[in-house]
Amino acid sequence: MPAPSGTGIAERVAVGQVADRVGASAARPDGAQKTRGEFAFSSDLWMDAMLWGKTLRSPHVAARIRSIDTRPALATPGVRAVVTAADVPGRPTFGLEVPDQPVFASDLVRYHGEPLAAVAADHPETARAAAMAIVVDYEPLVPLVDPDVALEAAPIHPDGNVFRHLVIRHGDPGATGDVVVEGTYEVGMQDQAFLGPESGLAVPAEDGGVDLYVATQWLHVDRDQIAASLGLPVERVRLYLAGVGGAFGGREDVSLQIHLCMLALRTGRPVKMVYSRDESFFGHVHRHPARMWYRHHATRGGDLVKVEARIVIDGGAYLSSSNAVISNATCFAPGPYRVPNAFIEGYAARTNNPPCGAMRGFGAVQACYGHEAQMDKLAAVLSMDPVALRLRNALERYDRLVTGQVLTGAAPVREVILAAASHPLPPPADPGGSILALPGGAGATAGPGDVRRGVGFAVSFKNVAYSEGFDDFATARLRLETGVDHEPVATVTVATAEVGQGFVTLAQQIVREELGVRRVVLAPASTVDVGSAGSSSASRQTWMSGGALQLACSTLRAELLVRAAELWECAASQCVFDEGEVVQAATGERLSVQDLLSPAPLETEQEFHHRPTKALDADGQGDAHVSFMFAAHRAVVDVDPDLGLLRVVQVATGQDIGKAINPVQVTGQIEGGIAQGIGLAVMEEIVVTEGRVRNPSFTDYLLPTILDMPEVLATVIEEPEPDAPYGAKGVGEPPTISSGPAVLAAIRDATGLPLTRAPVRPEDIALSHGETT
Amino acid sequence: MPREERVPREEREEGAGASPGRAGAGDASGGVPAYVQADTYELTVNGTRRAVEDAWLGESLLFVLRERLGLSGSKNACEQGECGSCSVLLDGVVVCACLVLGVDAIGSRVETVEGLSAAGDVADIQAALVDAGGVQCGFCTPGFVVAVHDLLRRVPGADEMAVREALSGNLCRCTGYGRILEAVRDVQRSRAGSDGGHGAGA
Numbered sequence: 001m002p003a004p005s006g007t008g009i010a011e012r013v014a015v016g017q018v019a020d021r022v023g024a025s026a027a028r029p030d031g032a033q034k035t036r037g038e039f040a041f042s043s044d045l046w047m048d049a050m051l052w053g054k055t056l057r058s059p060h061v062a063a064r065i066r067s068i069d070t071r072p073a074l075a076t077p078g079v080r081a082v083v084t085a086a087d088v089p090g091r092p093t094f095g096l097e098v099p100d101q102p103v104f105a106s107d108l109v110r111y112h113g114e115p116l117a118a119v120a121a122d123h124p125e126t127a128r129a130a131a132m133a134i135v136v137d138y139e140p141l142v143p144l145v146d147p148d149v150a151l152e153a154a155p156i157h158p159d160g161n162v163f164r165h166l167v168i169r170h171g172d173p174g175a176t177g178d179v180v181v182e183g184t185y186e187v188g189m190q191d192q193a194f195l196g197p198e199s200g201l202a203v204p205a206e207d208g209g210v211d212l213y214v215a216t217q218w219l220h221v222d223r224d225q226i227a228a229s230l231g232l233p234v235e236r237v238r239l240y241l242a243g244v245g246g247a248f249g250g251r252e253d254v255s256l257q258i259h260l261c262m263l264a265l266r267t268g269r270p271v272k273m274v275y276s277r278d279e280s281f282f283g284h285v286h287r288h289p290a291r292m293w294y295r296h297h298a299t300r301g302g303d304l305v306k307v308e309a310r311i312v313i314d315g316g317a318y319l320s321s322s323n324a325v326i327s328n329a330t331c332f333a334p335g336p337y338r339v340p341n342a343f344i345e346g347y348a349a350r351t352n353n354p355p356c357g358a359m360r361g362f363g364a365v366q367a368c369y370g371h372e373a374q375m376d377k378l379a380a381v382l383s384m385d386p387v388a389l390r391l392r393n394a395l396e397r398y399d400r401l402v403t404g405q406v407l408t409g410a411a412p413v414r415e416v417i418l419a420a421a422s423h424p425l426p427p428p429a430d431p432g433g434s435i436l437a438l439p440g441g442a443g444a445t446a447g448p449g450d451v452r453r454g455v456g457f458a459v460s461f462k463n464v465a466y467s468e469g470f471d472d473f474a475t476a477r478l479r480l481e482t483g484v485d486h487e488p489v490a491t492v493t494v495a496t497a498e499v500g501q502g503f504v505t506l507a508q509q510i511v512r513e514e515l516g517v518r519r520v521v522l523a524p525a526s527t528v529d530v531g532s533a534g535s536s537s538a539s540r541q542t543w544m545s546g547g548a549l550q551l552a553c554s555t556l557r558a559e560l561l562v563r564a565a566e567l568w569e570c571a572a573s574q575c576v577f578d579e580g581e582v583v584q585a586a587t588g589e590r591l592s593v594q595d596l597l598s599p600a601p602l603e604t605e606q607e608f609h610h611r612p613t614k615a616l617d618a619d620g621q622g623d624a625h626v627s628f629m630f631a632a633h634r635a636v637v638d639v640d641p642d643l644g645l646l647r648v649v650q651v652a653t654g655q656d657i658g659k660a661i662n663p664v665q666v667t668g669q670i671e672g673g674i675a676q677g678i679g680l681a682v683m684e685e686i687v688v689t690e691g692r693v694r695n696p697s698f699t700d701y702l703l704p705t706i707l708d709m710p711e712v713l714a715t716v717i718e719e720p721e722p723d724a725p726y727g728a729k730g731v732g733e734p735p736t737i738s739s740g741p742a743v744l745a746a747i748r749d750a751t752g753l754p755l756t757r758a759p760v761r762p763e764d765i766a767l768s769h770g771e772t773t
Numbered sequence: 774m775p776r777e778e779r780v781p782r783e784e785r786e787e788g789a790g791a792s793p794g795r796a797g798a799g800d801a802s803g804g805v806p807a808y809v810q811a812d813t814y815e816l817t818v819n820g821t822r823r824a825v826e827d828a829w830l831g832e833s834l835l836f837v838l839r840e841r842l843g844l845s846g847s848k849n850a851c852e853q854g855e856c857g858s859c860s861v862l863l864d865g866v867v868v869c870a871c872l873v874l875g876v877d878a879i880g881s882r883v884e885t886v887e888g889l890s891a892a893g894d895v896a897d898i899q900a901a902l903v904d905a906g907g908v909q910c911g912f913c914t915p916g917f918v919v920a921v922h923d924l925l926r927r928v929p930g931a932d933e934m935a936v937r938e939a940l941s942g943n944l945c946r947c948t949g950y951g952r953i954l955e956a957v958r959d960v961q962r963s964r965a966g967s968d969g970g971h972g973a974g975a
């Protein structure tokens with residue numbers, strides 16, 4: 001096949017500096033292409049004679065489907081196929097953990113926007129018009145939208161309304177403290193809002209299978225779900241990673257994958273589908289809304305005695321990853337503190353609200369809003385400094401969590417707290433400064449003199465990688481050969497989804513570190529050439545795919561030593577690897593990698609598994625997690641109390657990362673994660689009324705802009721994690737967890753209002769003005 | 774099954790994860806809705822006259838660029854004027870290509886990120902974005918390149934608040950903007966130190 005036009009930069013990208021090793025801020029290999037608009041995202045795919053797909057979605061929240069008449073769509077000129085539930089060749093349902101979600105609704109609609117049919121046509125506008133022409137006879141039903149009610153209500157799905165009920169009983173249930181604080185908190189539904197819309201191109205293959213080019217977080221698990229619904233063996237469903245425009249959890253679940261493949265197989269032609277932004281809001285799962293009740297007990301001196309909590313998350317209509325999200329919310333409910341006694345209940349409920357699943361921070365975010373508000377309440381009751389109270393109770397290595405697990409890894413909780421607290425505070429607001437610096441920005445009507453400033457603090461922790469006994473692994477294939485110019489070339493083949501996080505950079509750094517090879521080529525990620533990498537989620541790829549690649553490198557290094565030993569007729573144990581060469585210890589003789597590659601290339605495929613974890617028992621006890629990441633955030637916020645407008649002035653953070661493999665990328669993860677944390681605290685919410693999504697657009701669902709983002713001051717704590725390759729724990733999620741709760745605390749500090757709900761809306765402040773408790 | 778040249782399974786080795794085919798030059802859209810009006814017209818894009826053949830008149834400039842002219846550098850994150858990922862220059866003014874009809878660009882000069890890149894006007898902005906870590910997923914990046922270029926040729930010494938204001942129509946979901954601001958500062962510093970005149974008057 002001829003190369004696509006406009007690239008031709010393979011060489012430049014492949015050659016790095018040997019100095020770009022682990023610990024260096026190496027540049028992204030795809031960065032230059034991305035700045036030129038040459039990097040092909042999933043929405044940029046194109047083939048001759050391709051068709052355009054479009055999904056028909058339910059306008060109802062809950063309804064019985066009496067009939068679907070696709071004939072008007074089929075009669076539209078330019079329409080090539082219409083598919084519905086009746087056309088699903090294999091398993092009619094899909095799902096990450098349990099296949100409880102219909103590919104297309106057939107008898108019941110369970111959420112606003114559930115897909116009913118898909119159309120393929122010559123032009124996207126034809127496909128859209130044809131989808132609208134499909135006649136569906138609905139009998140609307142009363143939707144079940146309250147998760148607490150749903151737990152007891154008649155089931156709206158054969159699997160019932162309780163996805164999971166989890167209890168943690170730890171220590172003495174009767175323990176009580178000298179002081180008790182109690183509170184109820186709520187978190188709204190956040191959207192991942194990755195900028196690259198869901199999109200892909202499905203191409204029918206000659207073997208009766210299908211090739212799908214798609215933006216996703218986990219190719220192999222998509223493949224398995226698609227193959228099951230297509231009724232095809234997995235070998236005939238080949239997935240290739242197309243350029244991914246962000247993910248943040250929102251691409252863990254299947255969205256358009258099965259629909260696209262069905263249309264391609266039905267028409268025998270390539271089919272492209274690109275969700276519009278409003279469809280994207282309906283097309284992927286969101287962050288679970290949560291309701292949380294907490295009661296903290298402490299001694300008069302400020303030692304935590306017991307935490308009681310009840311957390312209910314709304315999973316929406318289908319399971320997705322709700323079971324793991326509620327597990328996290330429950331396990332991390334107390335925050336990163338020593339808590340000798342606990343009784344915590346977690347519920348994940350099925351409702352007729354939009355399905356919820358993975359989003360950066362995954363359960364720990366919601367819980368953090370609860371436990372950190374409680375810590376502030378406790379500090380107030382005890383007349384203690386909130387930071388001092390947190391330091392006093394901070395977890396340390398070898399402490400026991402409420403799940404009974406002992407913290408055997410790095411636990412620099414005190415260090416992250418002290419780092420966040422010791423950054424300089426911003427100068428006071430400049431009364432003569434730009435109006436853009438006032439709460440509300442350019443639209444401000446606040447008098448600068450009325451603005452109040454608050455400071456808030458929050459600390460969090462979360463697991464790395466998959467938990468509760470899941471056999472979590474990643475695969476990497478590595479080939480070493482001599483290039484045309486006689487330089488060794490390393491080719492890395494992994495199915496790791498590069499979603500923007502920069503694993504592609506780390507992969508090159510790891511190979512350069514381990515083998516001293518300059519030219520590191522990254523082969524396309526697919527299900528065809530290599531085993532699963534697992535998901536690009538749970539902050540796990542640095543550890544997992546990084547670990548697999550490190551293992552592959554050390555395997556090939558050992559083989560290079562064997563080759564050298566054969567040439568020198570000595571034992572391999574007498575050879576060492578040094579700066580890209582093999583050295584014979586006794587003689588000091590050296591052989592370069594290219595010398596050793598001349599007989600034949602070397603190749604290996606390695607699987608890396610993290611230390612096994614265990615299931616939680618009936619009391620929620622067990623070594624369920626492999627490792628924990630800690631972070632602290634301090635936020636400074638200016639508030640216009642009359643209008644409820646806000647400006648986050650500064651966020652300072654200390655974050656436990658183990659090791660910065662690429663410091664600039666670490667900074668990017670921290671700043672980007674904090675932006676999403678701030679978003680949830682002050683502006684981002686999918687507004688759902690009686691199950692209906694009311695703001696599916698970037699006009700009505702607000703994301704932080706560059707004017708909303710404060711100065712970020714970050715300190716990373718590099719205490720190596722014993723189990724992790726290079727000691728690196730993972731970095732993506734912690735910035736999104738406690739940054740928002742710190743912002744909320746700062747607003748409480750500025751206003752004196754209780755503010756128990758995130759995001760804070762202007763009316764929560766303006767309408768409560770003067771009602772401070 | 775018609776299977777022509779740009780089959781997306783390309784064994785490319787420059788890394789970066791992607792192995793897709795790309796929008797080709799030429800009519801990529803395969804027809805128009807039967808019930809609407811179509812026409813053939815000409816646009817001037819990146820200094821070249823390009824024919825847009827038999828296209829539905831309701832197509833946005835963004836769609837025409839991406840799907841009919843093979844210029845997929847301008848992105849489509851919202852298609853309703855909220856994100857700036859589709860930023861192009863229309864007669865020298867930054868616009869959201871998603872909000873302009875293709876036919877409304879007849880007689881105007883359209884410059885896209887591809888054209889600015891080829892002309893070399895934005896090379897320092899692009900390099901700074903990569904070096905400073907301002908690129909993650911990269912979906913916002915072409916729009917930022919166009920917006921930063923437009924700002925710095927108008928106001929080379931824009932202070933931080935002015936930079937933030939000028940870029941506030943460009944959403945980025947990945948970076949939190951910190952490294953993007955850093956990149957803009959880097960470009961401002963190096964242009965100020967290199968005798969001025971750089972990139973002016975595109």
Ligand code: FES
Pocket residue numbers: 848849850851852853854855856857858859860869870871872
């Ligand atoms: S795609 Fe044009 S502004 Fe978002």
Ligand code: FES
Pocket residue numbers: 195245246500907908909910911912913914944945946947948
């Ligand atoms: S880098 Fe992903 S949206 Fe900006």
